[in-house]
Amino acid sequence: MKPFLKWAGNKYRLIEKIRALLPPADRLIEPFAGAAAVFLNTDYQDNVINDSNPDLIHVFVTLKQYGPTFIDECKGLFGNEFNNADAYYALREEFNSSVDPFRKAALFLYLNRHGYNGLCRYNKIGGFNVPFGRYKKTYFPYEEMMMFYHKSQTAEFSSIDFEVVMRGARPGDVIYCDPPYVPLSATANFTGYNSDGFSQSEQVRLARVAAETAARGVPVVISNHDNxxxxxxxxxxxxxxxxxxxxxSCDGDHRGKAKELLALFPGA
Known part of the structure; x- marks a missing residue:
């Protein structure tokens, strides 16, 4: 099941490696859900889907609540008349100023699918600032949204600190963490998609909380760069x-390979 959103670091291509490490459990907890590829491609009875980006979680909640009605609203933004720079920047401005939750969720999907490279980026005052992607044609993910809608009925959604989410885990749960990655170099950090970023000290905090959570009997798997x-x-x-x-990558002809890892903290 492919996610309906484009997303930097989407784990759809790594799902088999991740599933191989996730043990049987009653509930999956994702503190850094992103596009929720792991949630979509596992079969846990219950799911806790969290992310620091409230706009992202708001789209998930809206799709869960309104289903086909919301999908129809989104589809209306995918006509050719909206696939140009003028329309994109007008709708981006509307998104940044909108106080209508339903409309704002639909605009988020539009921006995700029409913006450059599927990036999600904000300026220092929280305004979405990804430029127009200039695609000849944009794909509307109807089937993917319907699949998410049905599966989302097994999930609870939140946008709170990852440690709060992990502290709520209990034996019988399993946690998969896909944090913003440690940059491979000082100029290679493409993963700070929320306005607060994710510092080195946050990486250390996550590792500490993972070890403490595993000691309470809850396995934790973390993805990151291998360095x-x-x-x-x-x-x-x-x-x-x-x-x-x-x-x-800003240079499409030189997108190479990077070393990544999966770290399993087995439950005690």
Missing amino acids: EFTRKVYQGAVVTSFDVQRFI
Whole structure:
């Protein structure tokens, strides 16, 4: 099941590697859900889907609540008359000023599908600022949205701090964390999609909370780049490393491979 949103770091292509590490459980908790590819491609009875981006979670909640009515609203924004720079920037401005939750959710999907490279980025005052993507044709993800709508009935959605979410886990749960990645270099950080960013100290906090959560009997799996820093902070975990093709780059002809890892903190 493909996510209906484009998303930097989307785990759809890695789902088999991730599922191989996730143990059986009653409930899946995703503190950094992103496009929710893992949620969509696992079969846990219950799910907690959290992300620091409230606009993202708002789209999920709106789709869960309104289903086909919301999908129809979104589809109306995918005509050719909206696939140009003037329309895009007008709708981006409307999104940034809108106080209508239903409309704002539909506009978020429009911006996601029409913006450059599927990026989600905000300026310092919280305004969405991704430029127009200039696609000849944009795909409307009707089937993907319907699948998400049906599966979302098993999920609770939130946009709170990851530690609060993880502290609420209990034996019988499993946690999958896909945080903004540690940058491979000082200029390579494409993952700060919320206005607050995700600092090195936050990476350390996540590793600490993961170890503490696993000690309470809840397994935790974390994705990240494989480098000296992550190897150090995940030293108490079982680490699997592999190469992944990069799809986000300002130079489309030189999108190479990067080392990534999955760190499993097994439940006690």
